[in-house]
Amino acid sequence: MRQFTDSEALSGIVPEALGAGVRVVRVDRLRGGSKKGVYRVHTSGSRAASVIVYSWAEAEDFWPAAEAIDPAHPFAHASGLAPFLAAQRRLDGLGVRVPGVLLADDSRRRYPADVAVVEDIAGGTLEALLETDPARASHALNELAAMLDLMHQQHSQHYGRVDVLERGDKASGDSCEQLVLERAVEDLAEAAERDPGIGSAAAPLHVRLEELATRVAPRTQHGLIHGELGPDHVLVDASGHPVLIDIEGLMFFDVEWEHVFLRLRFGDRYPALSRPGLDPARLDLYMLAMRLSLVAGPLRLLDGDFPHRTVMREIAEHNAKEALALLVQ
Template sequence: MGKVFGTGYSVAMVTKMHGGAQKVVYKIDCTNGFSCVLYVWDITMNYFQEEIANQYTNAQSYGSELFEINNRYLTGHSIRTPILYDLNKERNHYNFDYALVEYVAGQDAEAYFNHPDARVKDTIFQRLGDMITGMHAGESGIYGKPNQAESNTEQCHLLQFENAKIQLSYASEYIDVIRENQGKLLDMLHNLESQIEPRSRYGYIHGELGPNHVLVTDHLEPCLIDIEGAEFYDIEHEHSFMEFRFGDFYRYLKNDHLDVNRKLFYQYHHHLSLISAGLKLVQRGYPDQQTAKGISDYHTRRALQFIEDVTEN
């Protein structure tokens, strides 16, 4: 703290905050009243280190370099995210990278779902909708991180296609109802993928934009956090995720010009992926076991309901 901010910034208290599954987060309070946040990217504390080691999709959303790249992009395009004060990747004293970032006072967006004042809710979610529309409008002919120069040879949705097969296979080992319906679930995945037409333009997405990744400031301004997974990609990937994470409040965020087939495919992929993700968190000792199990159970039901609904229609 002294090296970054000066000798007047003495640490009074360090508090571990509720972080995600891929990095450790602390709030630092100083004796002079200043507060900031410490991010620690320690792979030994990551609940998906096995997937990262094997270069599965989690590897695209972990690490200080991805945070730095996306922080620069978001800040440069006037999309609110905590200010990066300092990033240390030297590993001279520790075997992990860490950063000091702005402490944004406020609550996450979900805390406002049941707010008694409709005007407050309108203000917050309309602002968030405008922010997301502006973010998605940033286009590229190459999917991937903002600093990526070489184009990929295959369509981006095929990454999710392969990942969904891996996650379905994993879940079938531990969940009876998934194992019993594995063939139907896999057939649906292939069917949805076959409906997708090629694309060569991509929007900039957050990658996991749920209400827990939106902080709302005291001035009711939305601020995006956990930005490591942001990249140029199909915006249908984002919208299909936001639709079930924001529930009724998705009406503020929706886009009426999406590719319906892509959105259906990504929606289904999210269900298959999150069955496995919740299961792994349970198995690997995630502190909030009830939430982790709830994720797996909820998306198991949704995936099975999905194949029934699509078959009926």
């Protein structure tokens, strides 16, 4: 049985962030996280009625232990205080809105895990706003597009997560497209064992991946991407401005990888985020790779005790169908 945090555990760390007179009155564990715990902490005695606490405790990570992988690999498990802080500094320095950090602590003296106390953006997600207030959401979506333009125009000859590059390490692999191909082949093998439809088409899917990879020309410049940017990873503040969250995977990589994910997650609203000049060969390879990742990943998560099982199963089933559909295009 997993043990999550509570008011008592947070009664030391939150007053440290907000002041000695602050008292924790209620703690709500927010739904959705699979790598870290996210808590809304309601307080008294502070100008901030609530704050958000990120907890990177082992019990908060629902992903099954994977085989050893180079932690500098762009697709390594992106979780932890160090990648969060590196991403927060980089985006804040660019003027891209992210929650402000009130306290970050990896000492484990006041709390039994790496932890961060951050600003509570109380306006809800862009995903919810798109349904409840499309006009207001449209303004936020246009501002998000401008934020992404700014990020994608930040260039580096090296690819890799921001925290990896900041500490002077080199990311694994020879190129973005090679890394994506290798990951897609692994995801295909894993998905083929678990999904009958993918299993029956494993050979032609493998051939298709290799064929698409041969069409991709070399590239020496990479943009700054979020890496997993759906409308649920964008909050909207009280003034209607978008705020990026779940930023630990921030990295320099092919911007086509970002755009494929944006297209899948924003659906009919993606045209507001689409941009000219994207490489069609990369888009084709990355779309099939992303579909396979969204089959293998959710099924892997279901090997453990992740609580929201129906939605993960639906994601895997939907993307298996979409991956198979790409064979006939």
